[in-house]
Amino acid sequence: MSPSPERREELLATAAEVFAAQGYNATTVRKIADEAGLLAGSLYYYFDSKESMLDEILSGFLTELWARYDAVLGTDLGPRETLEALVTESFREMDQRRAAVAIYQRESKHLQNQPRFAFLVESQKKFEKAWLGTLERGVAAEVFRADLDIRLTYRFLRDTVWVAVSWYRPGGQHSPEEIARQYLSMVLEGIALRE
Amino acid sequence: MSPSPERREELLATAAEVFAAQGYNATTVRKIADEAGLLAGSLYYYFDSKESMLDEILSGFLTELWARYDAVLGTDLGPRETLEALVTESFREMDQRRAAVAIYQRESKHLQNQPRFAFLVESQKKFEKAWLGTLERGVAAEVFRADLDIRLTYRFLRDTVWVAVSWYRPGGQHSPEEIARQYLSMVLEGIALRE
Amino acid sequence: MSPSPERREELLATAAEVFAAQGYNATTVRKIADEAGLLAGSLYYYFDSKESMLDEILSGFLTELWARYDAVLGTDLGPRETLEALVTESFREMDQRRAAVAIYQRESKHLQNQPRFAFLVESQKKFEKAWLGTLERGVAAEVFRADLDIRLTYRFLRDTVWVAVSWYRPGGQHSPEEIARQYLSMVLEGIALRE
Amino acid sequence: MSPSPERREELLATAAEVFAAQGYNATTVRKIADEAGLLAGSLYYYFDSKESMLDEILSGFLTELWARYDAVLGTDLGPRETLEALVTESFREMDQRRAAVAIYQRESKHLQNQPRFAFLVESQKKFEKAWLGTLERGVAAEVFRADLDIRLTYRFLRDTVWVAVSWYRPGGQHSPEEIARQYLSMVLEGIALRE
DNA sequence: AATGAATGAGGCTTCATTCAT
DNA sequence: GATGAATGAAGCCTCATTCAT
Numbered sequence: 001m002s003p004s005p006e007r008r009e010e011l012l013a014t015a016a017e018v019f020a021a022q023g024y025n026a027t028t029v030r031k032i033a034d035e036a037g038l039l040a041g042s043l044y045y046y047f048d049s050k051e052s053m054l055d056e057i058l059s060g061f062l063t064e065l066w067a068r069y070d071a072v073l074g075t076d077l078g079p080r081e082t083l084e085a086l087v088t089e090s091f092r093e094m095d096q097r098r099a100a101v102a103i104y105q106r107e108s109k110h111l112q113n114q115p116r117f118a119f120l121v122e123s124q125k126k127f128e129k130a131w132l133g134t135l136e137r138g139v140a141a142e143v144f145r146a147d148l149d150i151r152l153t154y155r156f157l158r159d160t161v162w163v164a165v166s167w168y169r170p171g172g173q174h175s176p177e178e179i180a181r182q183y184l185s186m187v188l189e190g191i192a193l194r195e
Numbered sequence: 196m197s198p199s200p201e202r203r204e205e206l207l208a209t210a211a212e213v214f215a216a217q218g219y220n221a222t223t224v225r226k227i228a229d230e231a232g233l234l235a236g237s238l239y240y241y242f243d244s245k246e247s248m249l250d251e252i253l254s255g256f257l258t259e260l261w262a263r264y265d266a267v268l269g270t271d272l273g274p275r276e277t278l279e280a281l282v283t284e285s286f287r288e289m290d291q292r293r294a295a296v297a298i299y300q301r302e303s304k305h306l307q308n309q310p311r312f313a314f315l316v317e318s319q320k321k322f323e324k325a326w327l328g329t330l331e332r333g334v335a336a337e338v339f340r341a342d343l344d345i346r347l348t349y350r351f352l353r354d355t356v357w358v359a360v361s362w363y364r365p366g367g368q369h370s371p372e373e374i375a376r377q378y379l380s381m382v383l384e385g386i387a388l389r390e
Numbered sequence: 391m392s393p394s395p396e397r398r399e400e401l402l403a404t405a406a407e408v409f410a411a412q413g414y415n416a417t418t419v420r421k422i423a424d425e426a427g428l429l430a431g432s433l434y435y436y437f438d439s440k441e442s443m444l445d446e447i448l449s450g451f452l453t454e455l456w457a458r459y460d461a462v463l464g465t466d467l468g469p470r471e472t473l474e475a476l477v478t479e480s481f482r483e484m485d486q487r488r489a490a491v492a493i494y495q496r497e498s499k500h501l502q503n504q505p506r507f508a509f510l511v512e513s514q515k516k517f518e519k520a521w522l523g524t525l526e527r528g529v530a531a532e533v534f535r536a537d538l539d540i541r542l543t544y545r546f547l548r549d550t551v552w553v554a555v556s557w558y559r560p561g562g563q564h565s566p567e568e569i570a571r572q573y574l575s576m577v578l579e580g581i582a583l584r585e
Numbered sequence: 586m587s588p589s590p591e592r593r594e595e596l597l598a599t600a601a602e603v604f605a606a607q608g609y610n611a612t613t614v615r616k617i618a619d620e621a622g623l624l625a626g627s628l629y630y631y632f633d634s635k636e637s638m639l640d641e642i643l644s645g646f647l648t649e650l651w652a653r654y655d656a657v658l659g660t661d662l663g664p665r666e667t668l669e670a671l672v673t674e675s676f677r678e679m680d681q682r683r684a685a686v687a688i689y690q691r692e693s694k695h696l697q698n699q700p701r702f703a704f705l706v707e708s709q710k711k712f713e714k715a716w717l718g719t720l721e722r723g724v725a726a727e728v729f730r731a732d733l734d735i736r737l738t739y740r741f742l743r744d745t746v747w748v749a750v751s752w753y754r755p756g757g758q759h760s761p762e763e764i765a766r767q768y769l770s771m772v773l774e775g776i777a778l779r780e
Numbered sequence: 781a782a783t784g785a786a787t788g789a790g791g792c793t794t795c796a797t798t799c800a801t
Numbered sequence: 802g803a804t805g806a807a808t809g810a811a812g813c814c815t816c817a818t819t820c821a822t
Contacts, residue, residue, distance in 0.1 A: 026220045533778055
C-alpha cells in the first residue's frame with residue numbers, strides 16, 4: 001500500500017543522479033534500477049512512472065529552493081544584500097541538490113509545455129519577479145548601474161549562477177559560500193582592474 | 196550517386212532546428228523528415244545515421260567558430276581587446292548558428308565520452324587554453340584583477356556567454372554586437388554602481 | 391495452517407464479482423484484493439493462483455447446477471414438463487450465482503482447451519445429452535414440432551436461457567420463476583398472435 | 586505516410602479472427618503479427634495501437650450493419666415483415682463478419698464505459714428503438730402477442746439472434762437465410778406442436 | 781531521389797507470484 | 802493471517818535503420 005518514504009527518497013536520489021549524468025530521455029528505467037540494485041519493474045512499486053520520478057525530483061527541488069528564497073525576501077534587506085543572499089542561497093541549494101539542479105537546467109525548458117510540469121512555469125515567473133524587482137530597487141537606490149538593459153542583466157545573473165552546476169561538485173575545493181562570494185565579486189565589481 | 200551538397204545542407208539545417216528544439220534523443224528521424232517534407236527512410240540517402248547528422252552539425256559549428264577565434268588570436272591584440280573580440284565573435288556565431296550552439300550546449304558533455312565525438316574534447320582544450328591564456332596575460336598586464344581564482348573566472352566567462360543561447364533569437368531587438376557590448380560591460384566593470 | 395472455509399468462500403464471491411464485471415483476463419489479483427480489503431499477496435494464503443480461483447468458481451457453479459438438473463431428470467416428468475423444469479432451474483441458478491454464470495458464459499469456450507478445465511467439456515456433453523434427449527422425447531411424443539432442426543433448437547434454447555445473464559439482476563422486478571415462465575411461453579408458443 | 590488500404594483490411598481481418606478466437610485481452614499483438622506473417626512492431630505501421638484495431642473492427646461492423654437495418658426500416662413493411670427482415674439481415678451480417686460479431690458480443694459491454702467506444706452506446710440505443718418500435722407496432726396491429734413483457738421480448742429476440750455467433754460458421758451446412766427462417770419460425774410460432 | 785514496407789532491438793510498464801517478517 | 806518488498810516474465814509500443822522498387 002504505502003512503501004517506506006525513506007526507500008523512496010533513496011531511489012529518487014539515485015534516479016536524480018542518473019538523470020543528471022545522462023539526461024532524462026537517455027536514461028532507461030533499467031539503468032536506474034541497476035544503479036539502485038533492484039529490477040526495473042520493482043521501481044513501479046514506489047513510483048507510478050519514470051515521469052513521476054522526474055516530477056518529484058523537480059518539484060522537491062523547487063519547493064526547497066523557494067523556502068530559501070522566501071526566507072531571504074521576507075527579510076528587510078537592501079537590494080544589494082538581497083541579491084547577495086539570493087545568489088548565496090542558490091549556490092547552497094546547488095550544493096545540496098546538485099543532480100536536481102542539473103536536471104532542471106537541462107530539461108525544464110522542454111518540459112514547460114506539458115500540463116504536468118506547469119509548476120515550472122509558475123516558478124519561473126516568481127523567479128523573474130523576485131530578481132527583476134531586486135534589480136529595479138537597486139537601480140532606484142543607486143546601488144546598481146542604470147545604464148544596463150535590466151532584463152538582459154536579469155538573464156545574465158540568473159544563467160551565470162545556475163549554469164555553474166555544469167562544473168560544480170559538492171565537497172570540492174570551494175564551499176558554496178566561497179563560490180558565491182567570488183561570483184558576486186565578479187558580477188558586482190567586474191573582472192577588470194580598477195585604478 | 197552522390198547527393199547534392201545544397202540539399203544536404205538544407206536537411207542538416209532542418210535537423211539542427213529540431214534537435215535544438217526538442218533535444219537530440221527526443222528527436223525522431225521521422226520528425227526531421229516530416230519537417231523537411233520527405234519520408235524518414237529517405238534521409239538515409241543523404242546521411243549514414245541520425246548520429247552522423249549530429250556529428251556534422253557540431254563539427255561544422257566548431258570549424259566555423261575556430262576560424263573566427265583563430266582570426267582574433269592571430270592578431271596582435273592586448274588581453275582586454277582579445278577578450279572583447281572573442282566574446283563578440285562568440286555572439287556572432289550564436290547569431291548565425293543558433294541551433295548548433297544550442298545543441299552543443301545541451302549535448303556536448305554527454306557526447307564527449309564517445310570516440311566519434313573526440314573532437315569536442317579537443318576543441319574544449321583549445322578553448323580553455325585560449326581563454327585562460329588571455330586571462331593570464333591580462334592579469335600579468337594588470338588589466339584584469341589578480342585576486343580572482345582564474346579557473347573560476349574562465350568558467351564564469353565561458354558559460355555566461357554560451358548560456359545566452361537559451362534565450363537569444365537571431366533577428367531580435369539587439370544585434371549580436373550590442374549584446375556582446377552589454378555583456379562585456381557587465382563582466383568587465385560589474386553591475387554595481389561606482390562612485 | 392489451513393485457512394477458514396468461510397473466509398475462502400467470501401473471497402471467492404468477491405473474485406467472482408470482479409471477474410464477472412471486468413472479465414477474467416482484465417481482472418488483476420490486486421483488484422480482487424482491493425475489493426476484499428487486503429493486499430494482493432495475501433490472497434495466496436487462501437488460493438494457489440488466480441486460475442485456481444476461477445477453477446473453483448466454475449466447478450462450484452457446475453456442481454450445484456447439476457444437482458438441480460439431476461433432481462429434475464431423476465423425476466419421471468414428460469418432455470415438456472422436463473424442459474420447463476430445466477429452464478426454471480437454470481434461471482434459479484442464475485439468480486443465486488449470477489457472477490459465476492456470467493463468467494461461465496464469457497470464458498468457458500476459451501478455457502475448454504486447457505486440461506485443467508476439462509470438466510467444462512464434460513459438463514457440456516452431459517448438458518447436450520440431457521437437452522437433446524428431452525427434445526427428442528418431445529418430438530416422439532408429439533408435443534414438440536418435428537419440422538425443426540433439432541440441434542438448432544437445442545442451441546437456440548440453451549443460449550436463449552443463459553445469455554439472459556447479461557441483463558439479469560438478482561433482486562430485480564421479476565423473480566427467476568417469472569422470467570422462466572415468460573421465456574417458456576415465448577419459446578413454446580411463439581410471440582406471434584394466434585387466431 | 587499512407588499504407589495501402591488493402592493491406593490494412595487484410596491485417597484487420599486477421600486481427601478480428603484472433604480477437605474472436607481468444608478474446609481481446611488475451612490476444613497479444615505478437616500473436617496477430619505471427620498470424621499475419623510479420624513482426625509485431627510492423628503492425629504499428631498500419632495502426633496506432635491494438636485498441637485502434639478493435640475500434641476499427643467494431644465500428645466497421647456497426648456501420649455495415651446499420652446500412653442493412655436502415656435499408657429495411659426505410660421500406661414500408663408491416664411489423665412482422667420488418668422483424669423478419671431485421672433478423673435475416675442480422676444473420677447475413679453474421680455470415681459476412683462473423684469475427685466482428687463475436688468480438689462485439691464478448692467485449693462491447695466492458696467497452697461502453699470508454700469514451701472512445703461511445704459509438705457502441707449510440708448503436709445500442711438505436712438498436713433498442715428499432716426493435717422495440719417494431720414490436721410495439723406489431724402488438725398494436727395485433728400480429729404479436731400483447732400478454733408479454735415487451736422489454737423482455739426485445740432482449741430475448743436480440744440475444745437469441747446474436748448469441749448464435751458462438752456456434753455459427755460461415756460456409757457451413759445452413760445458409761444464413763435458412764438459419765434466419767428457422768429462428769423466426771421458432772420465435773414466432775414456438776417450438777411446441779399445435780393442434 | 782524518394783517511397784513504402786518491414787525489421788529488430790529495446791524501452792516503459794503491468795502483473796501474477798514469492799517470501800521473509 | 803497478513804504485509805511489504807521484490808521478482809521475472811511478458812505485453813504494448815517506438816524508432817533507427819534497411820531495401821526493393
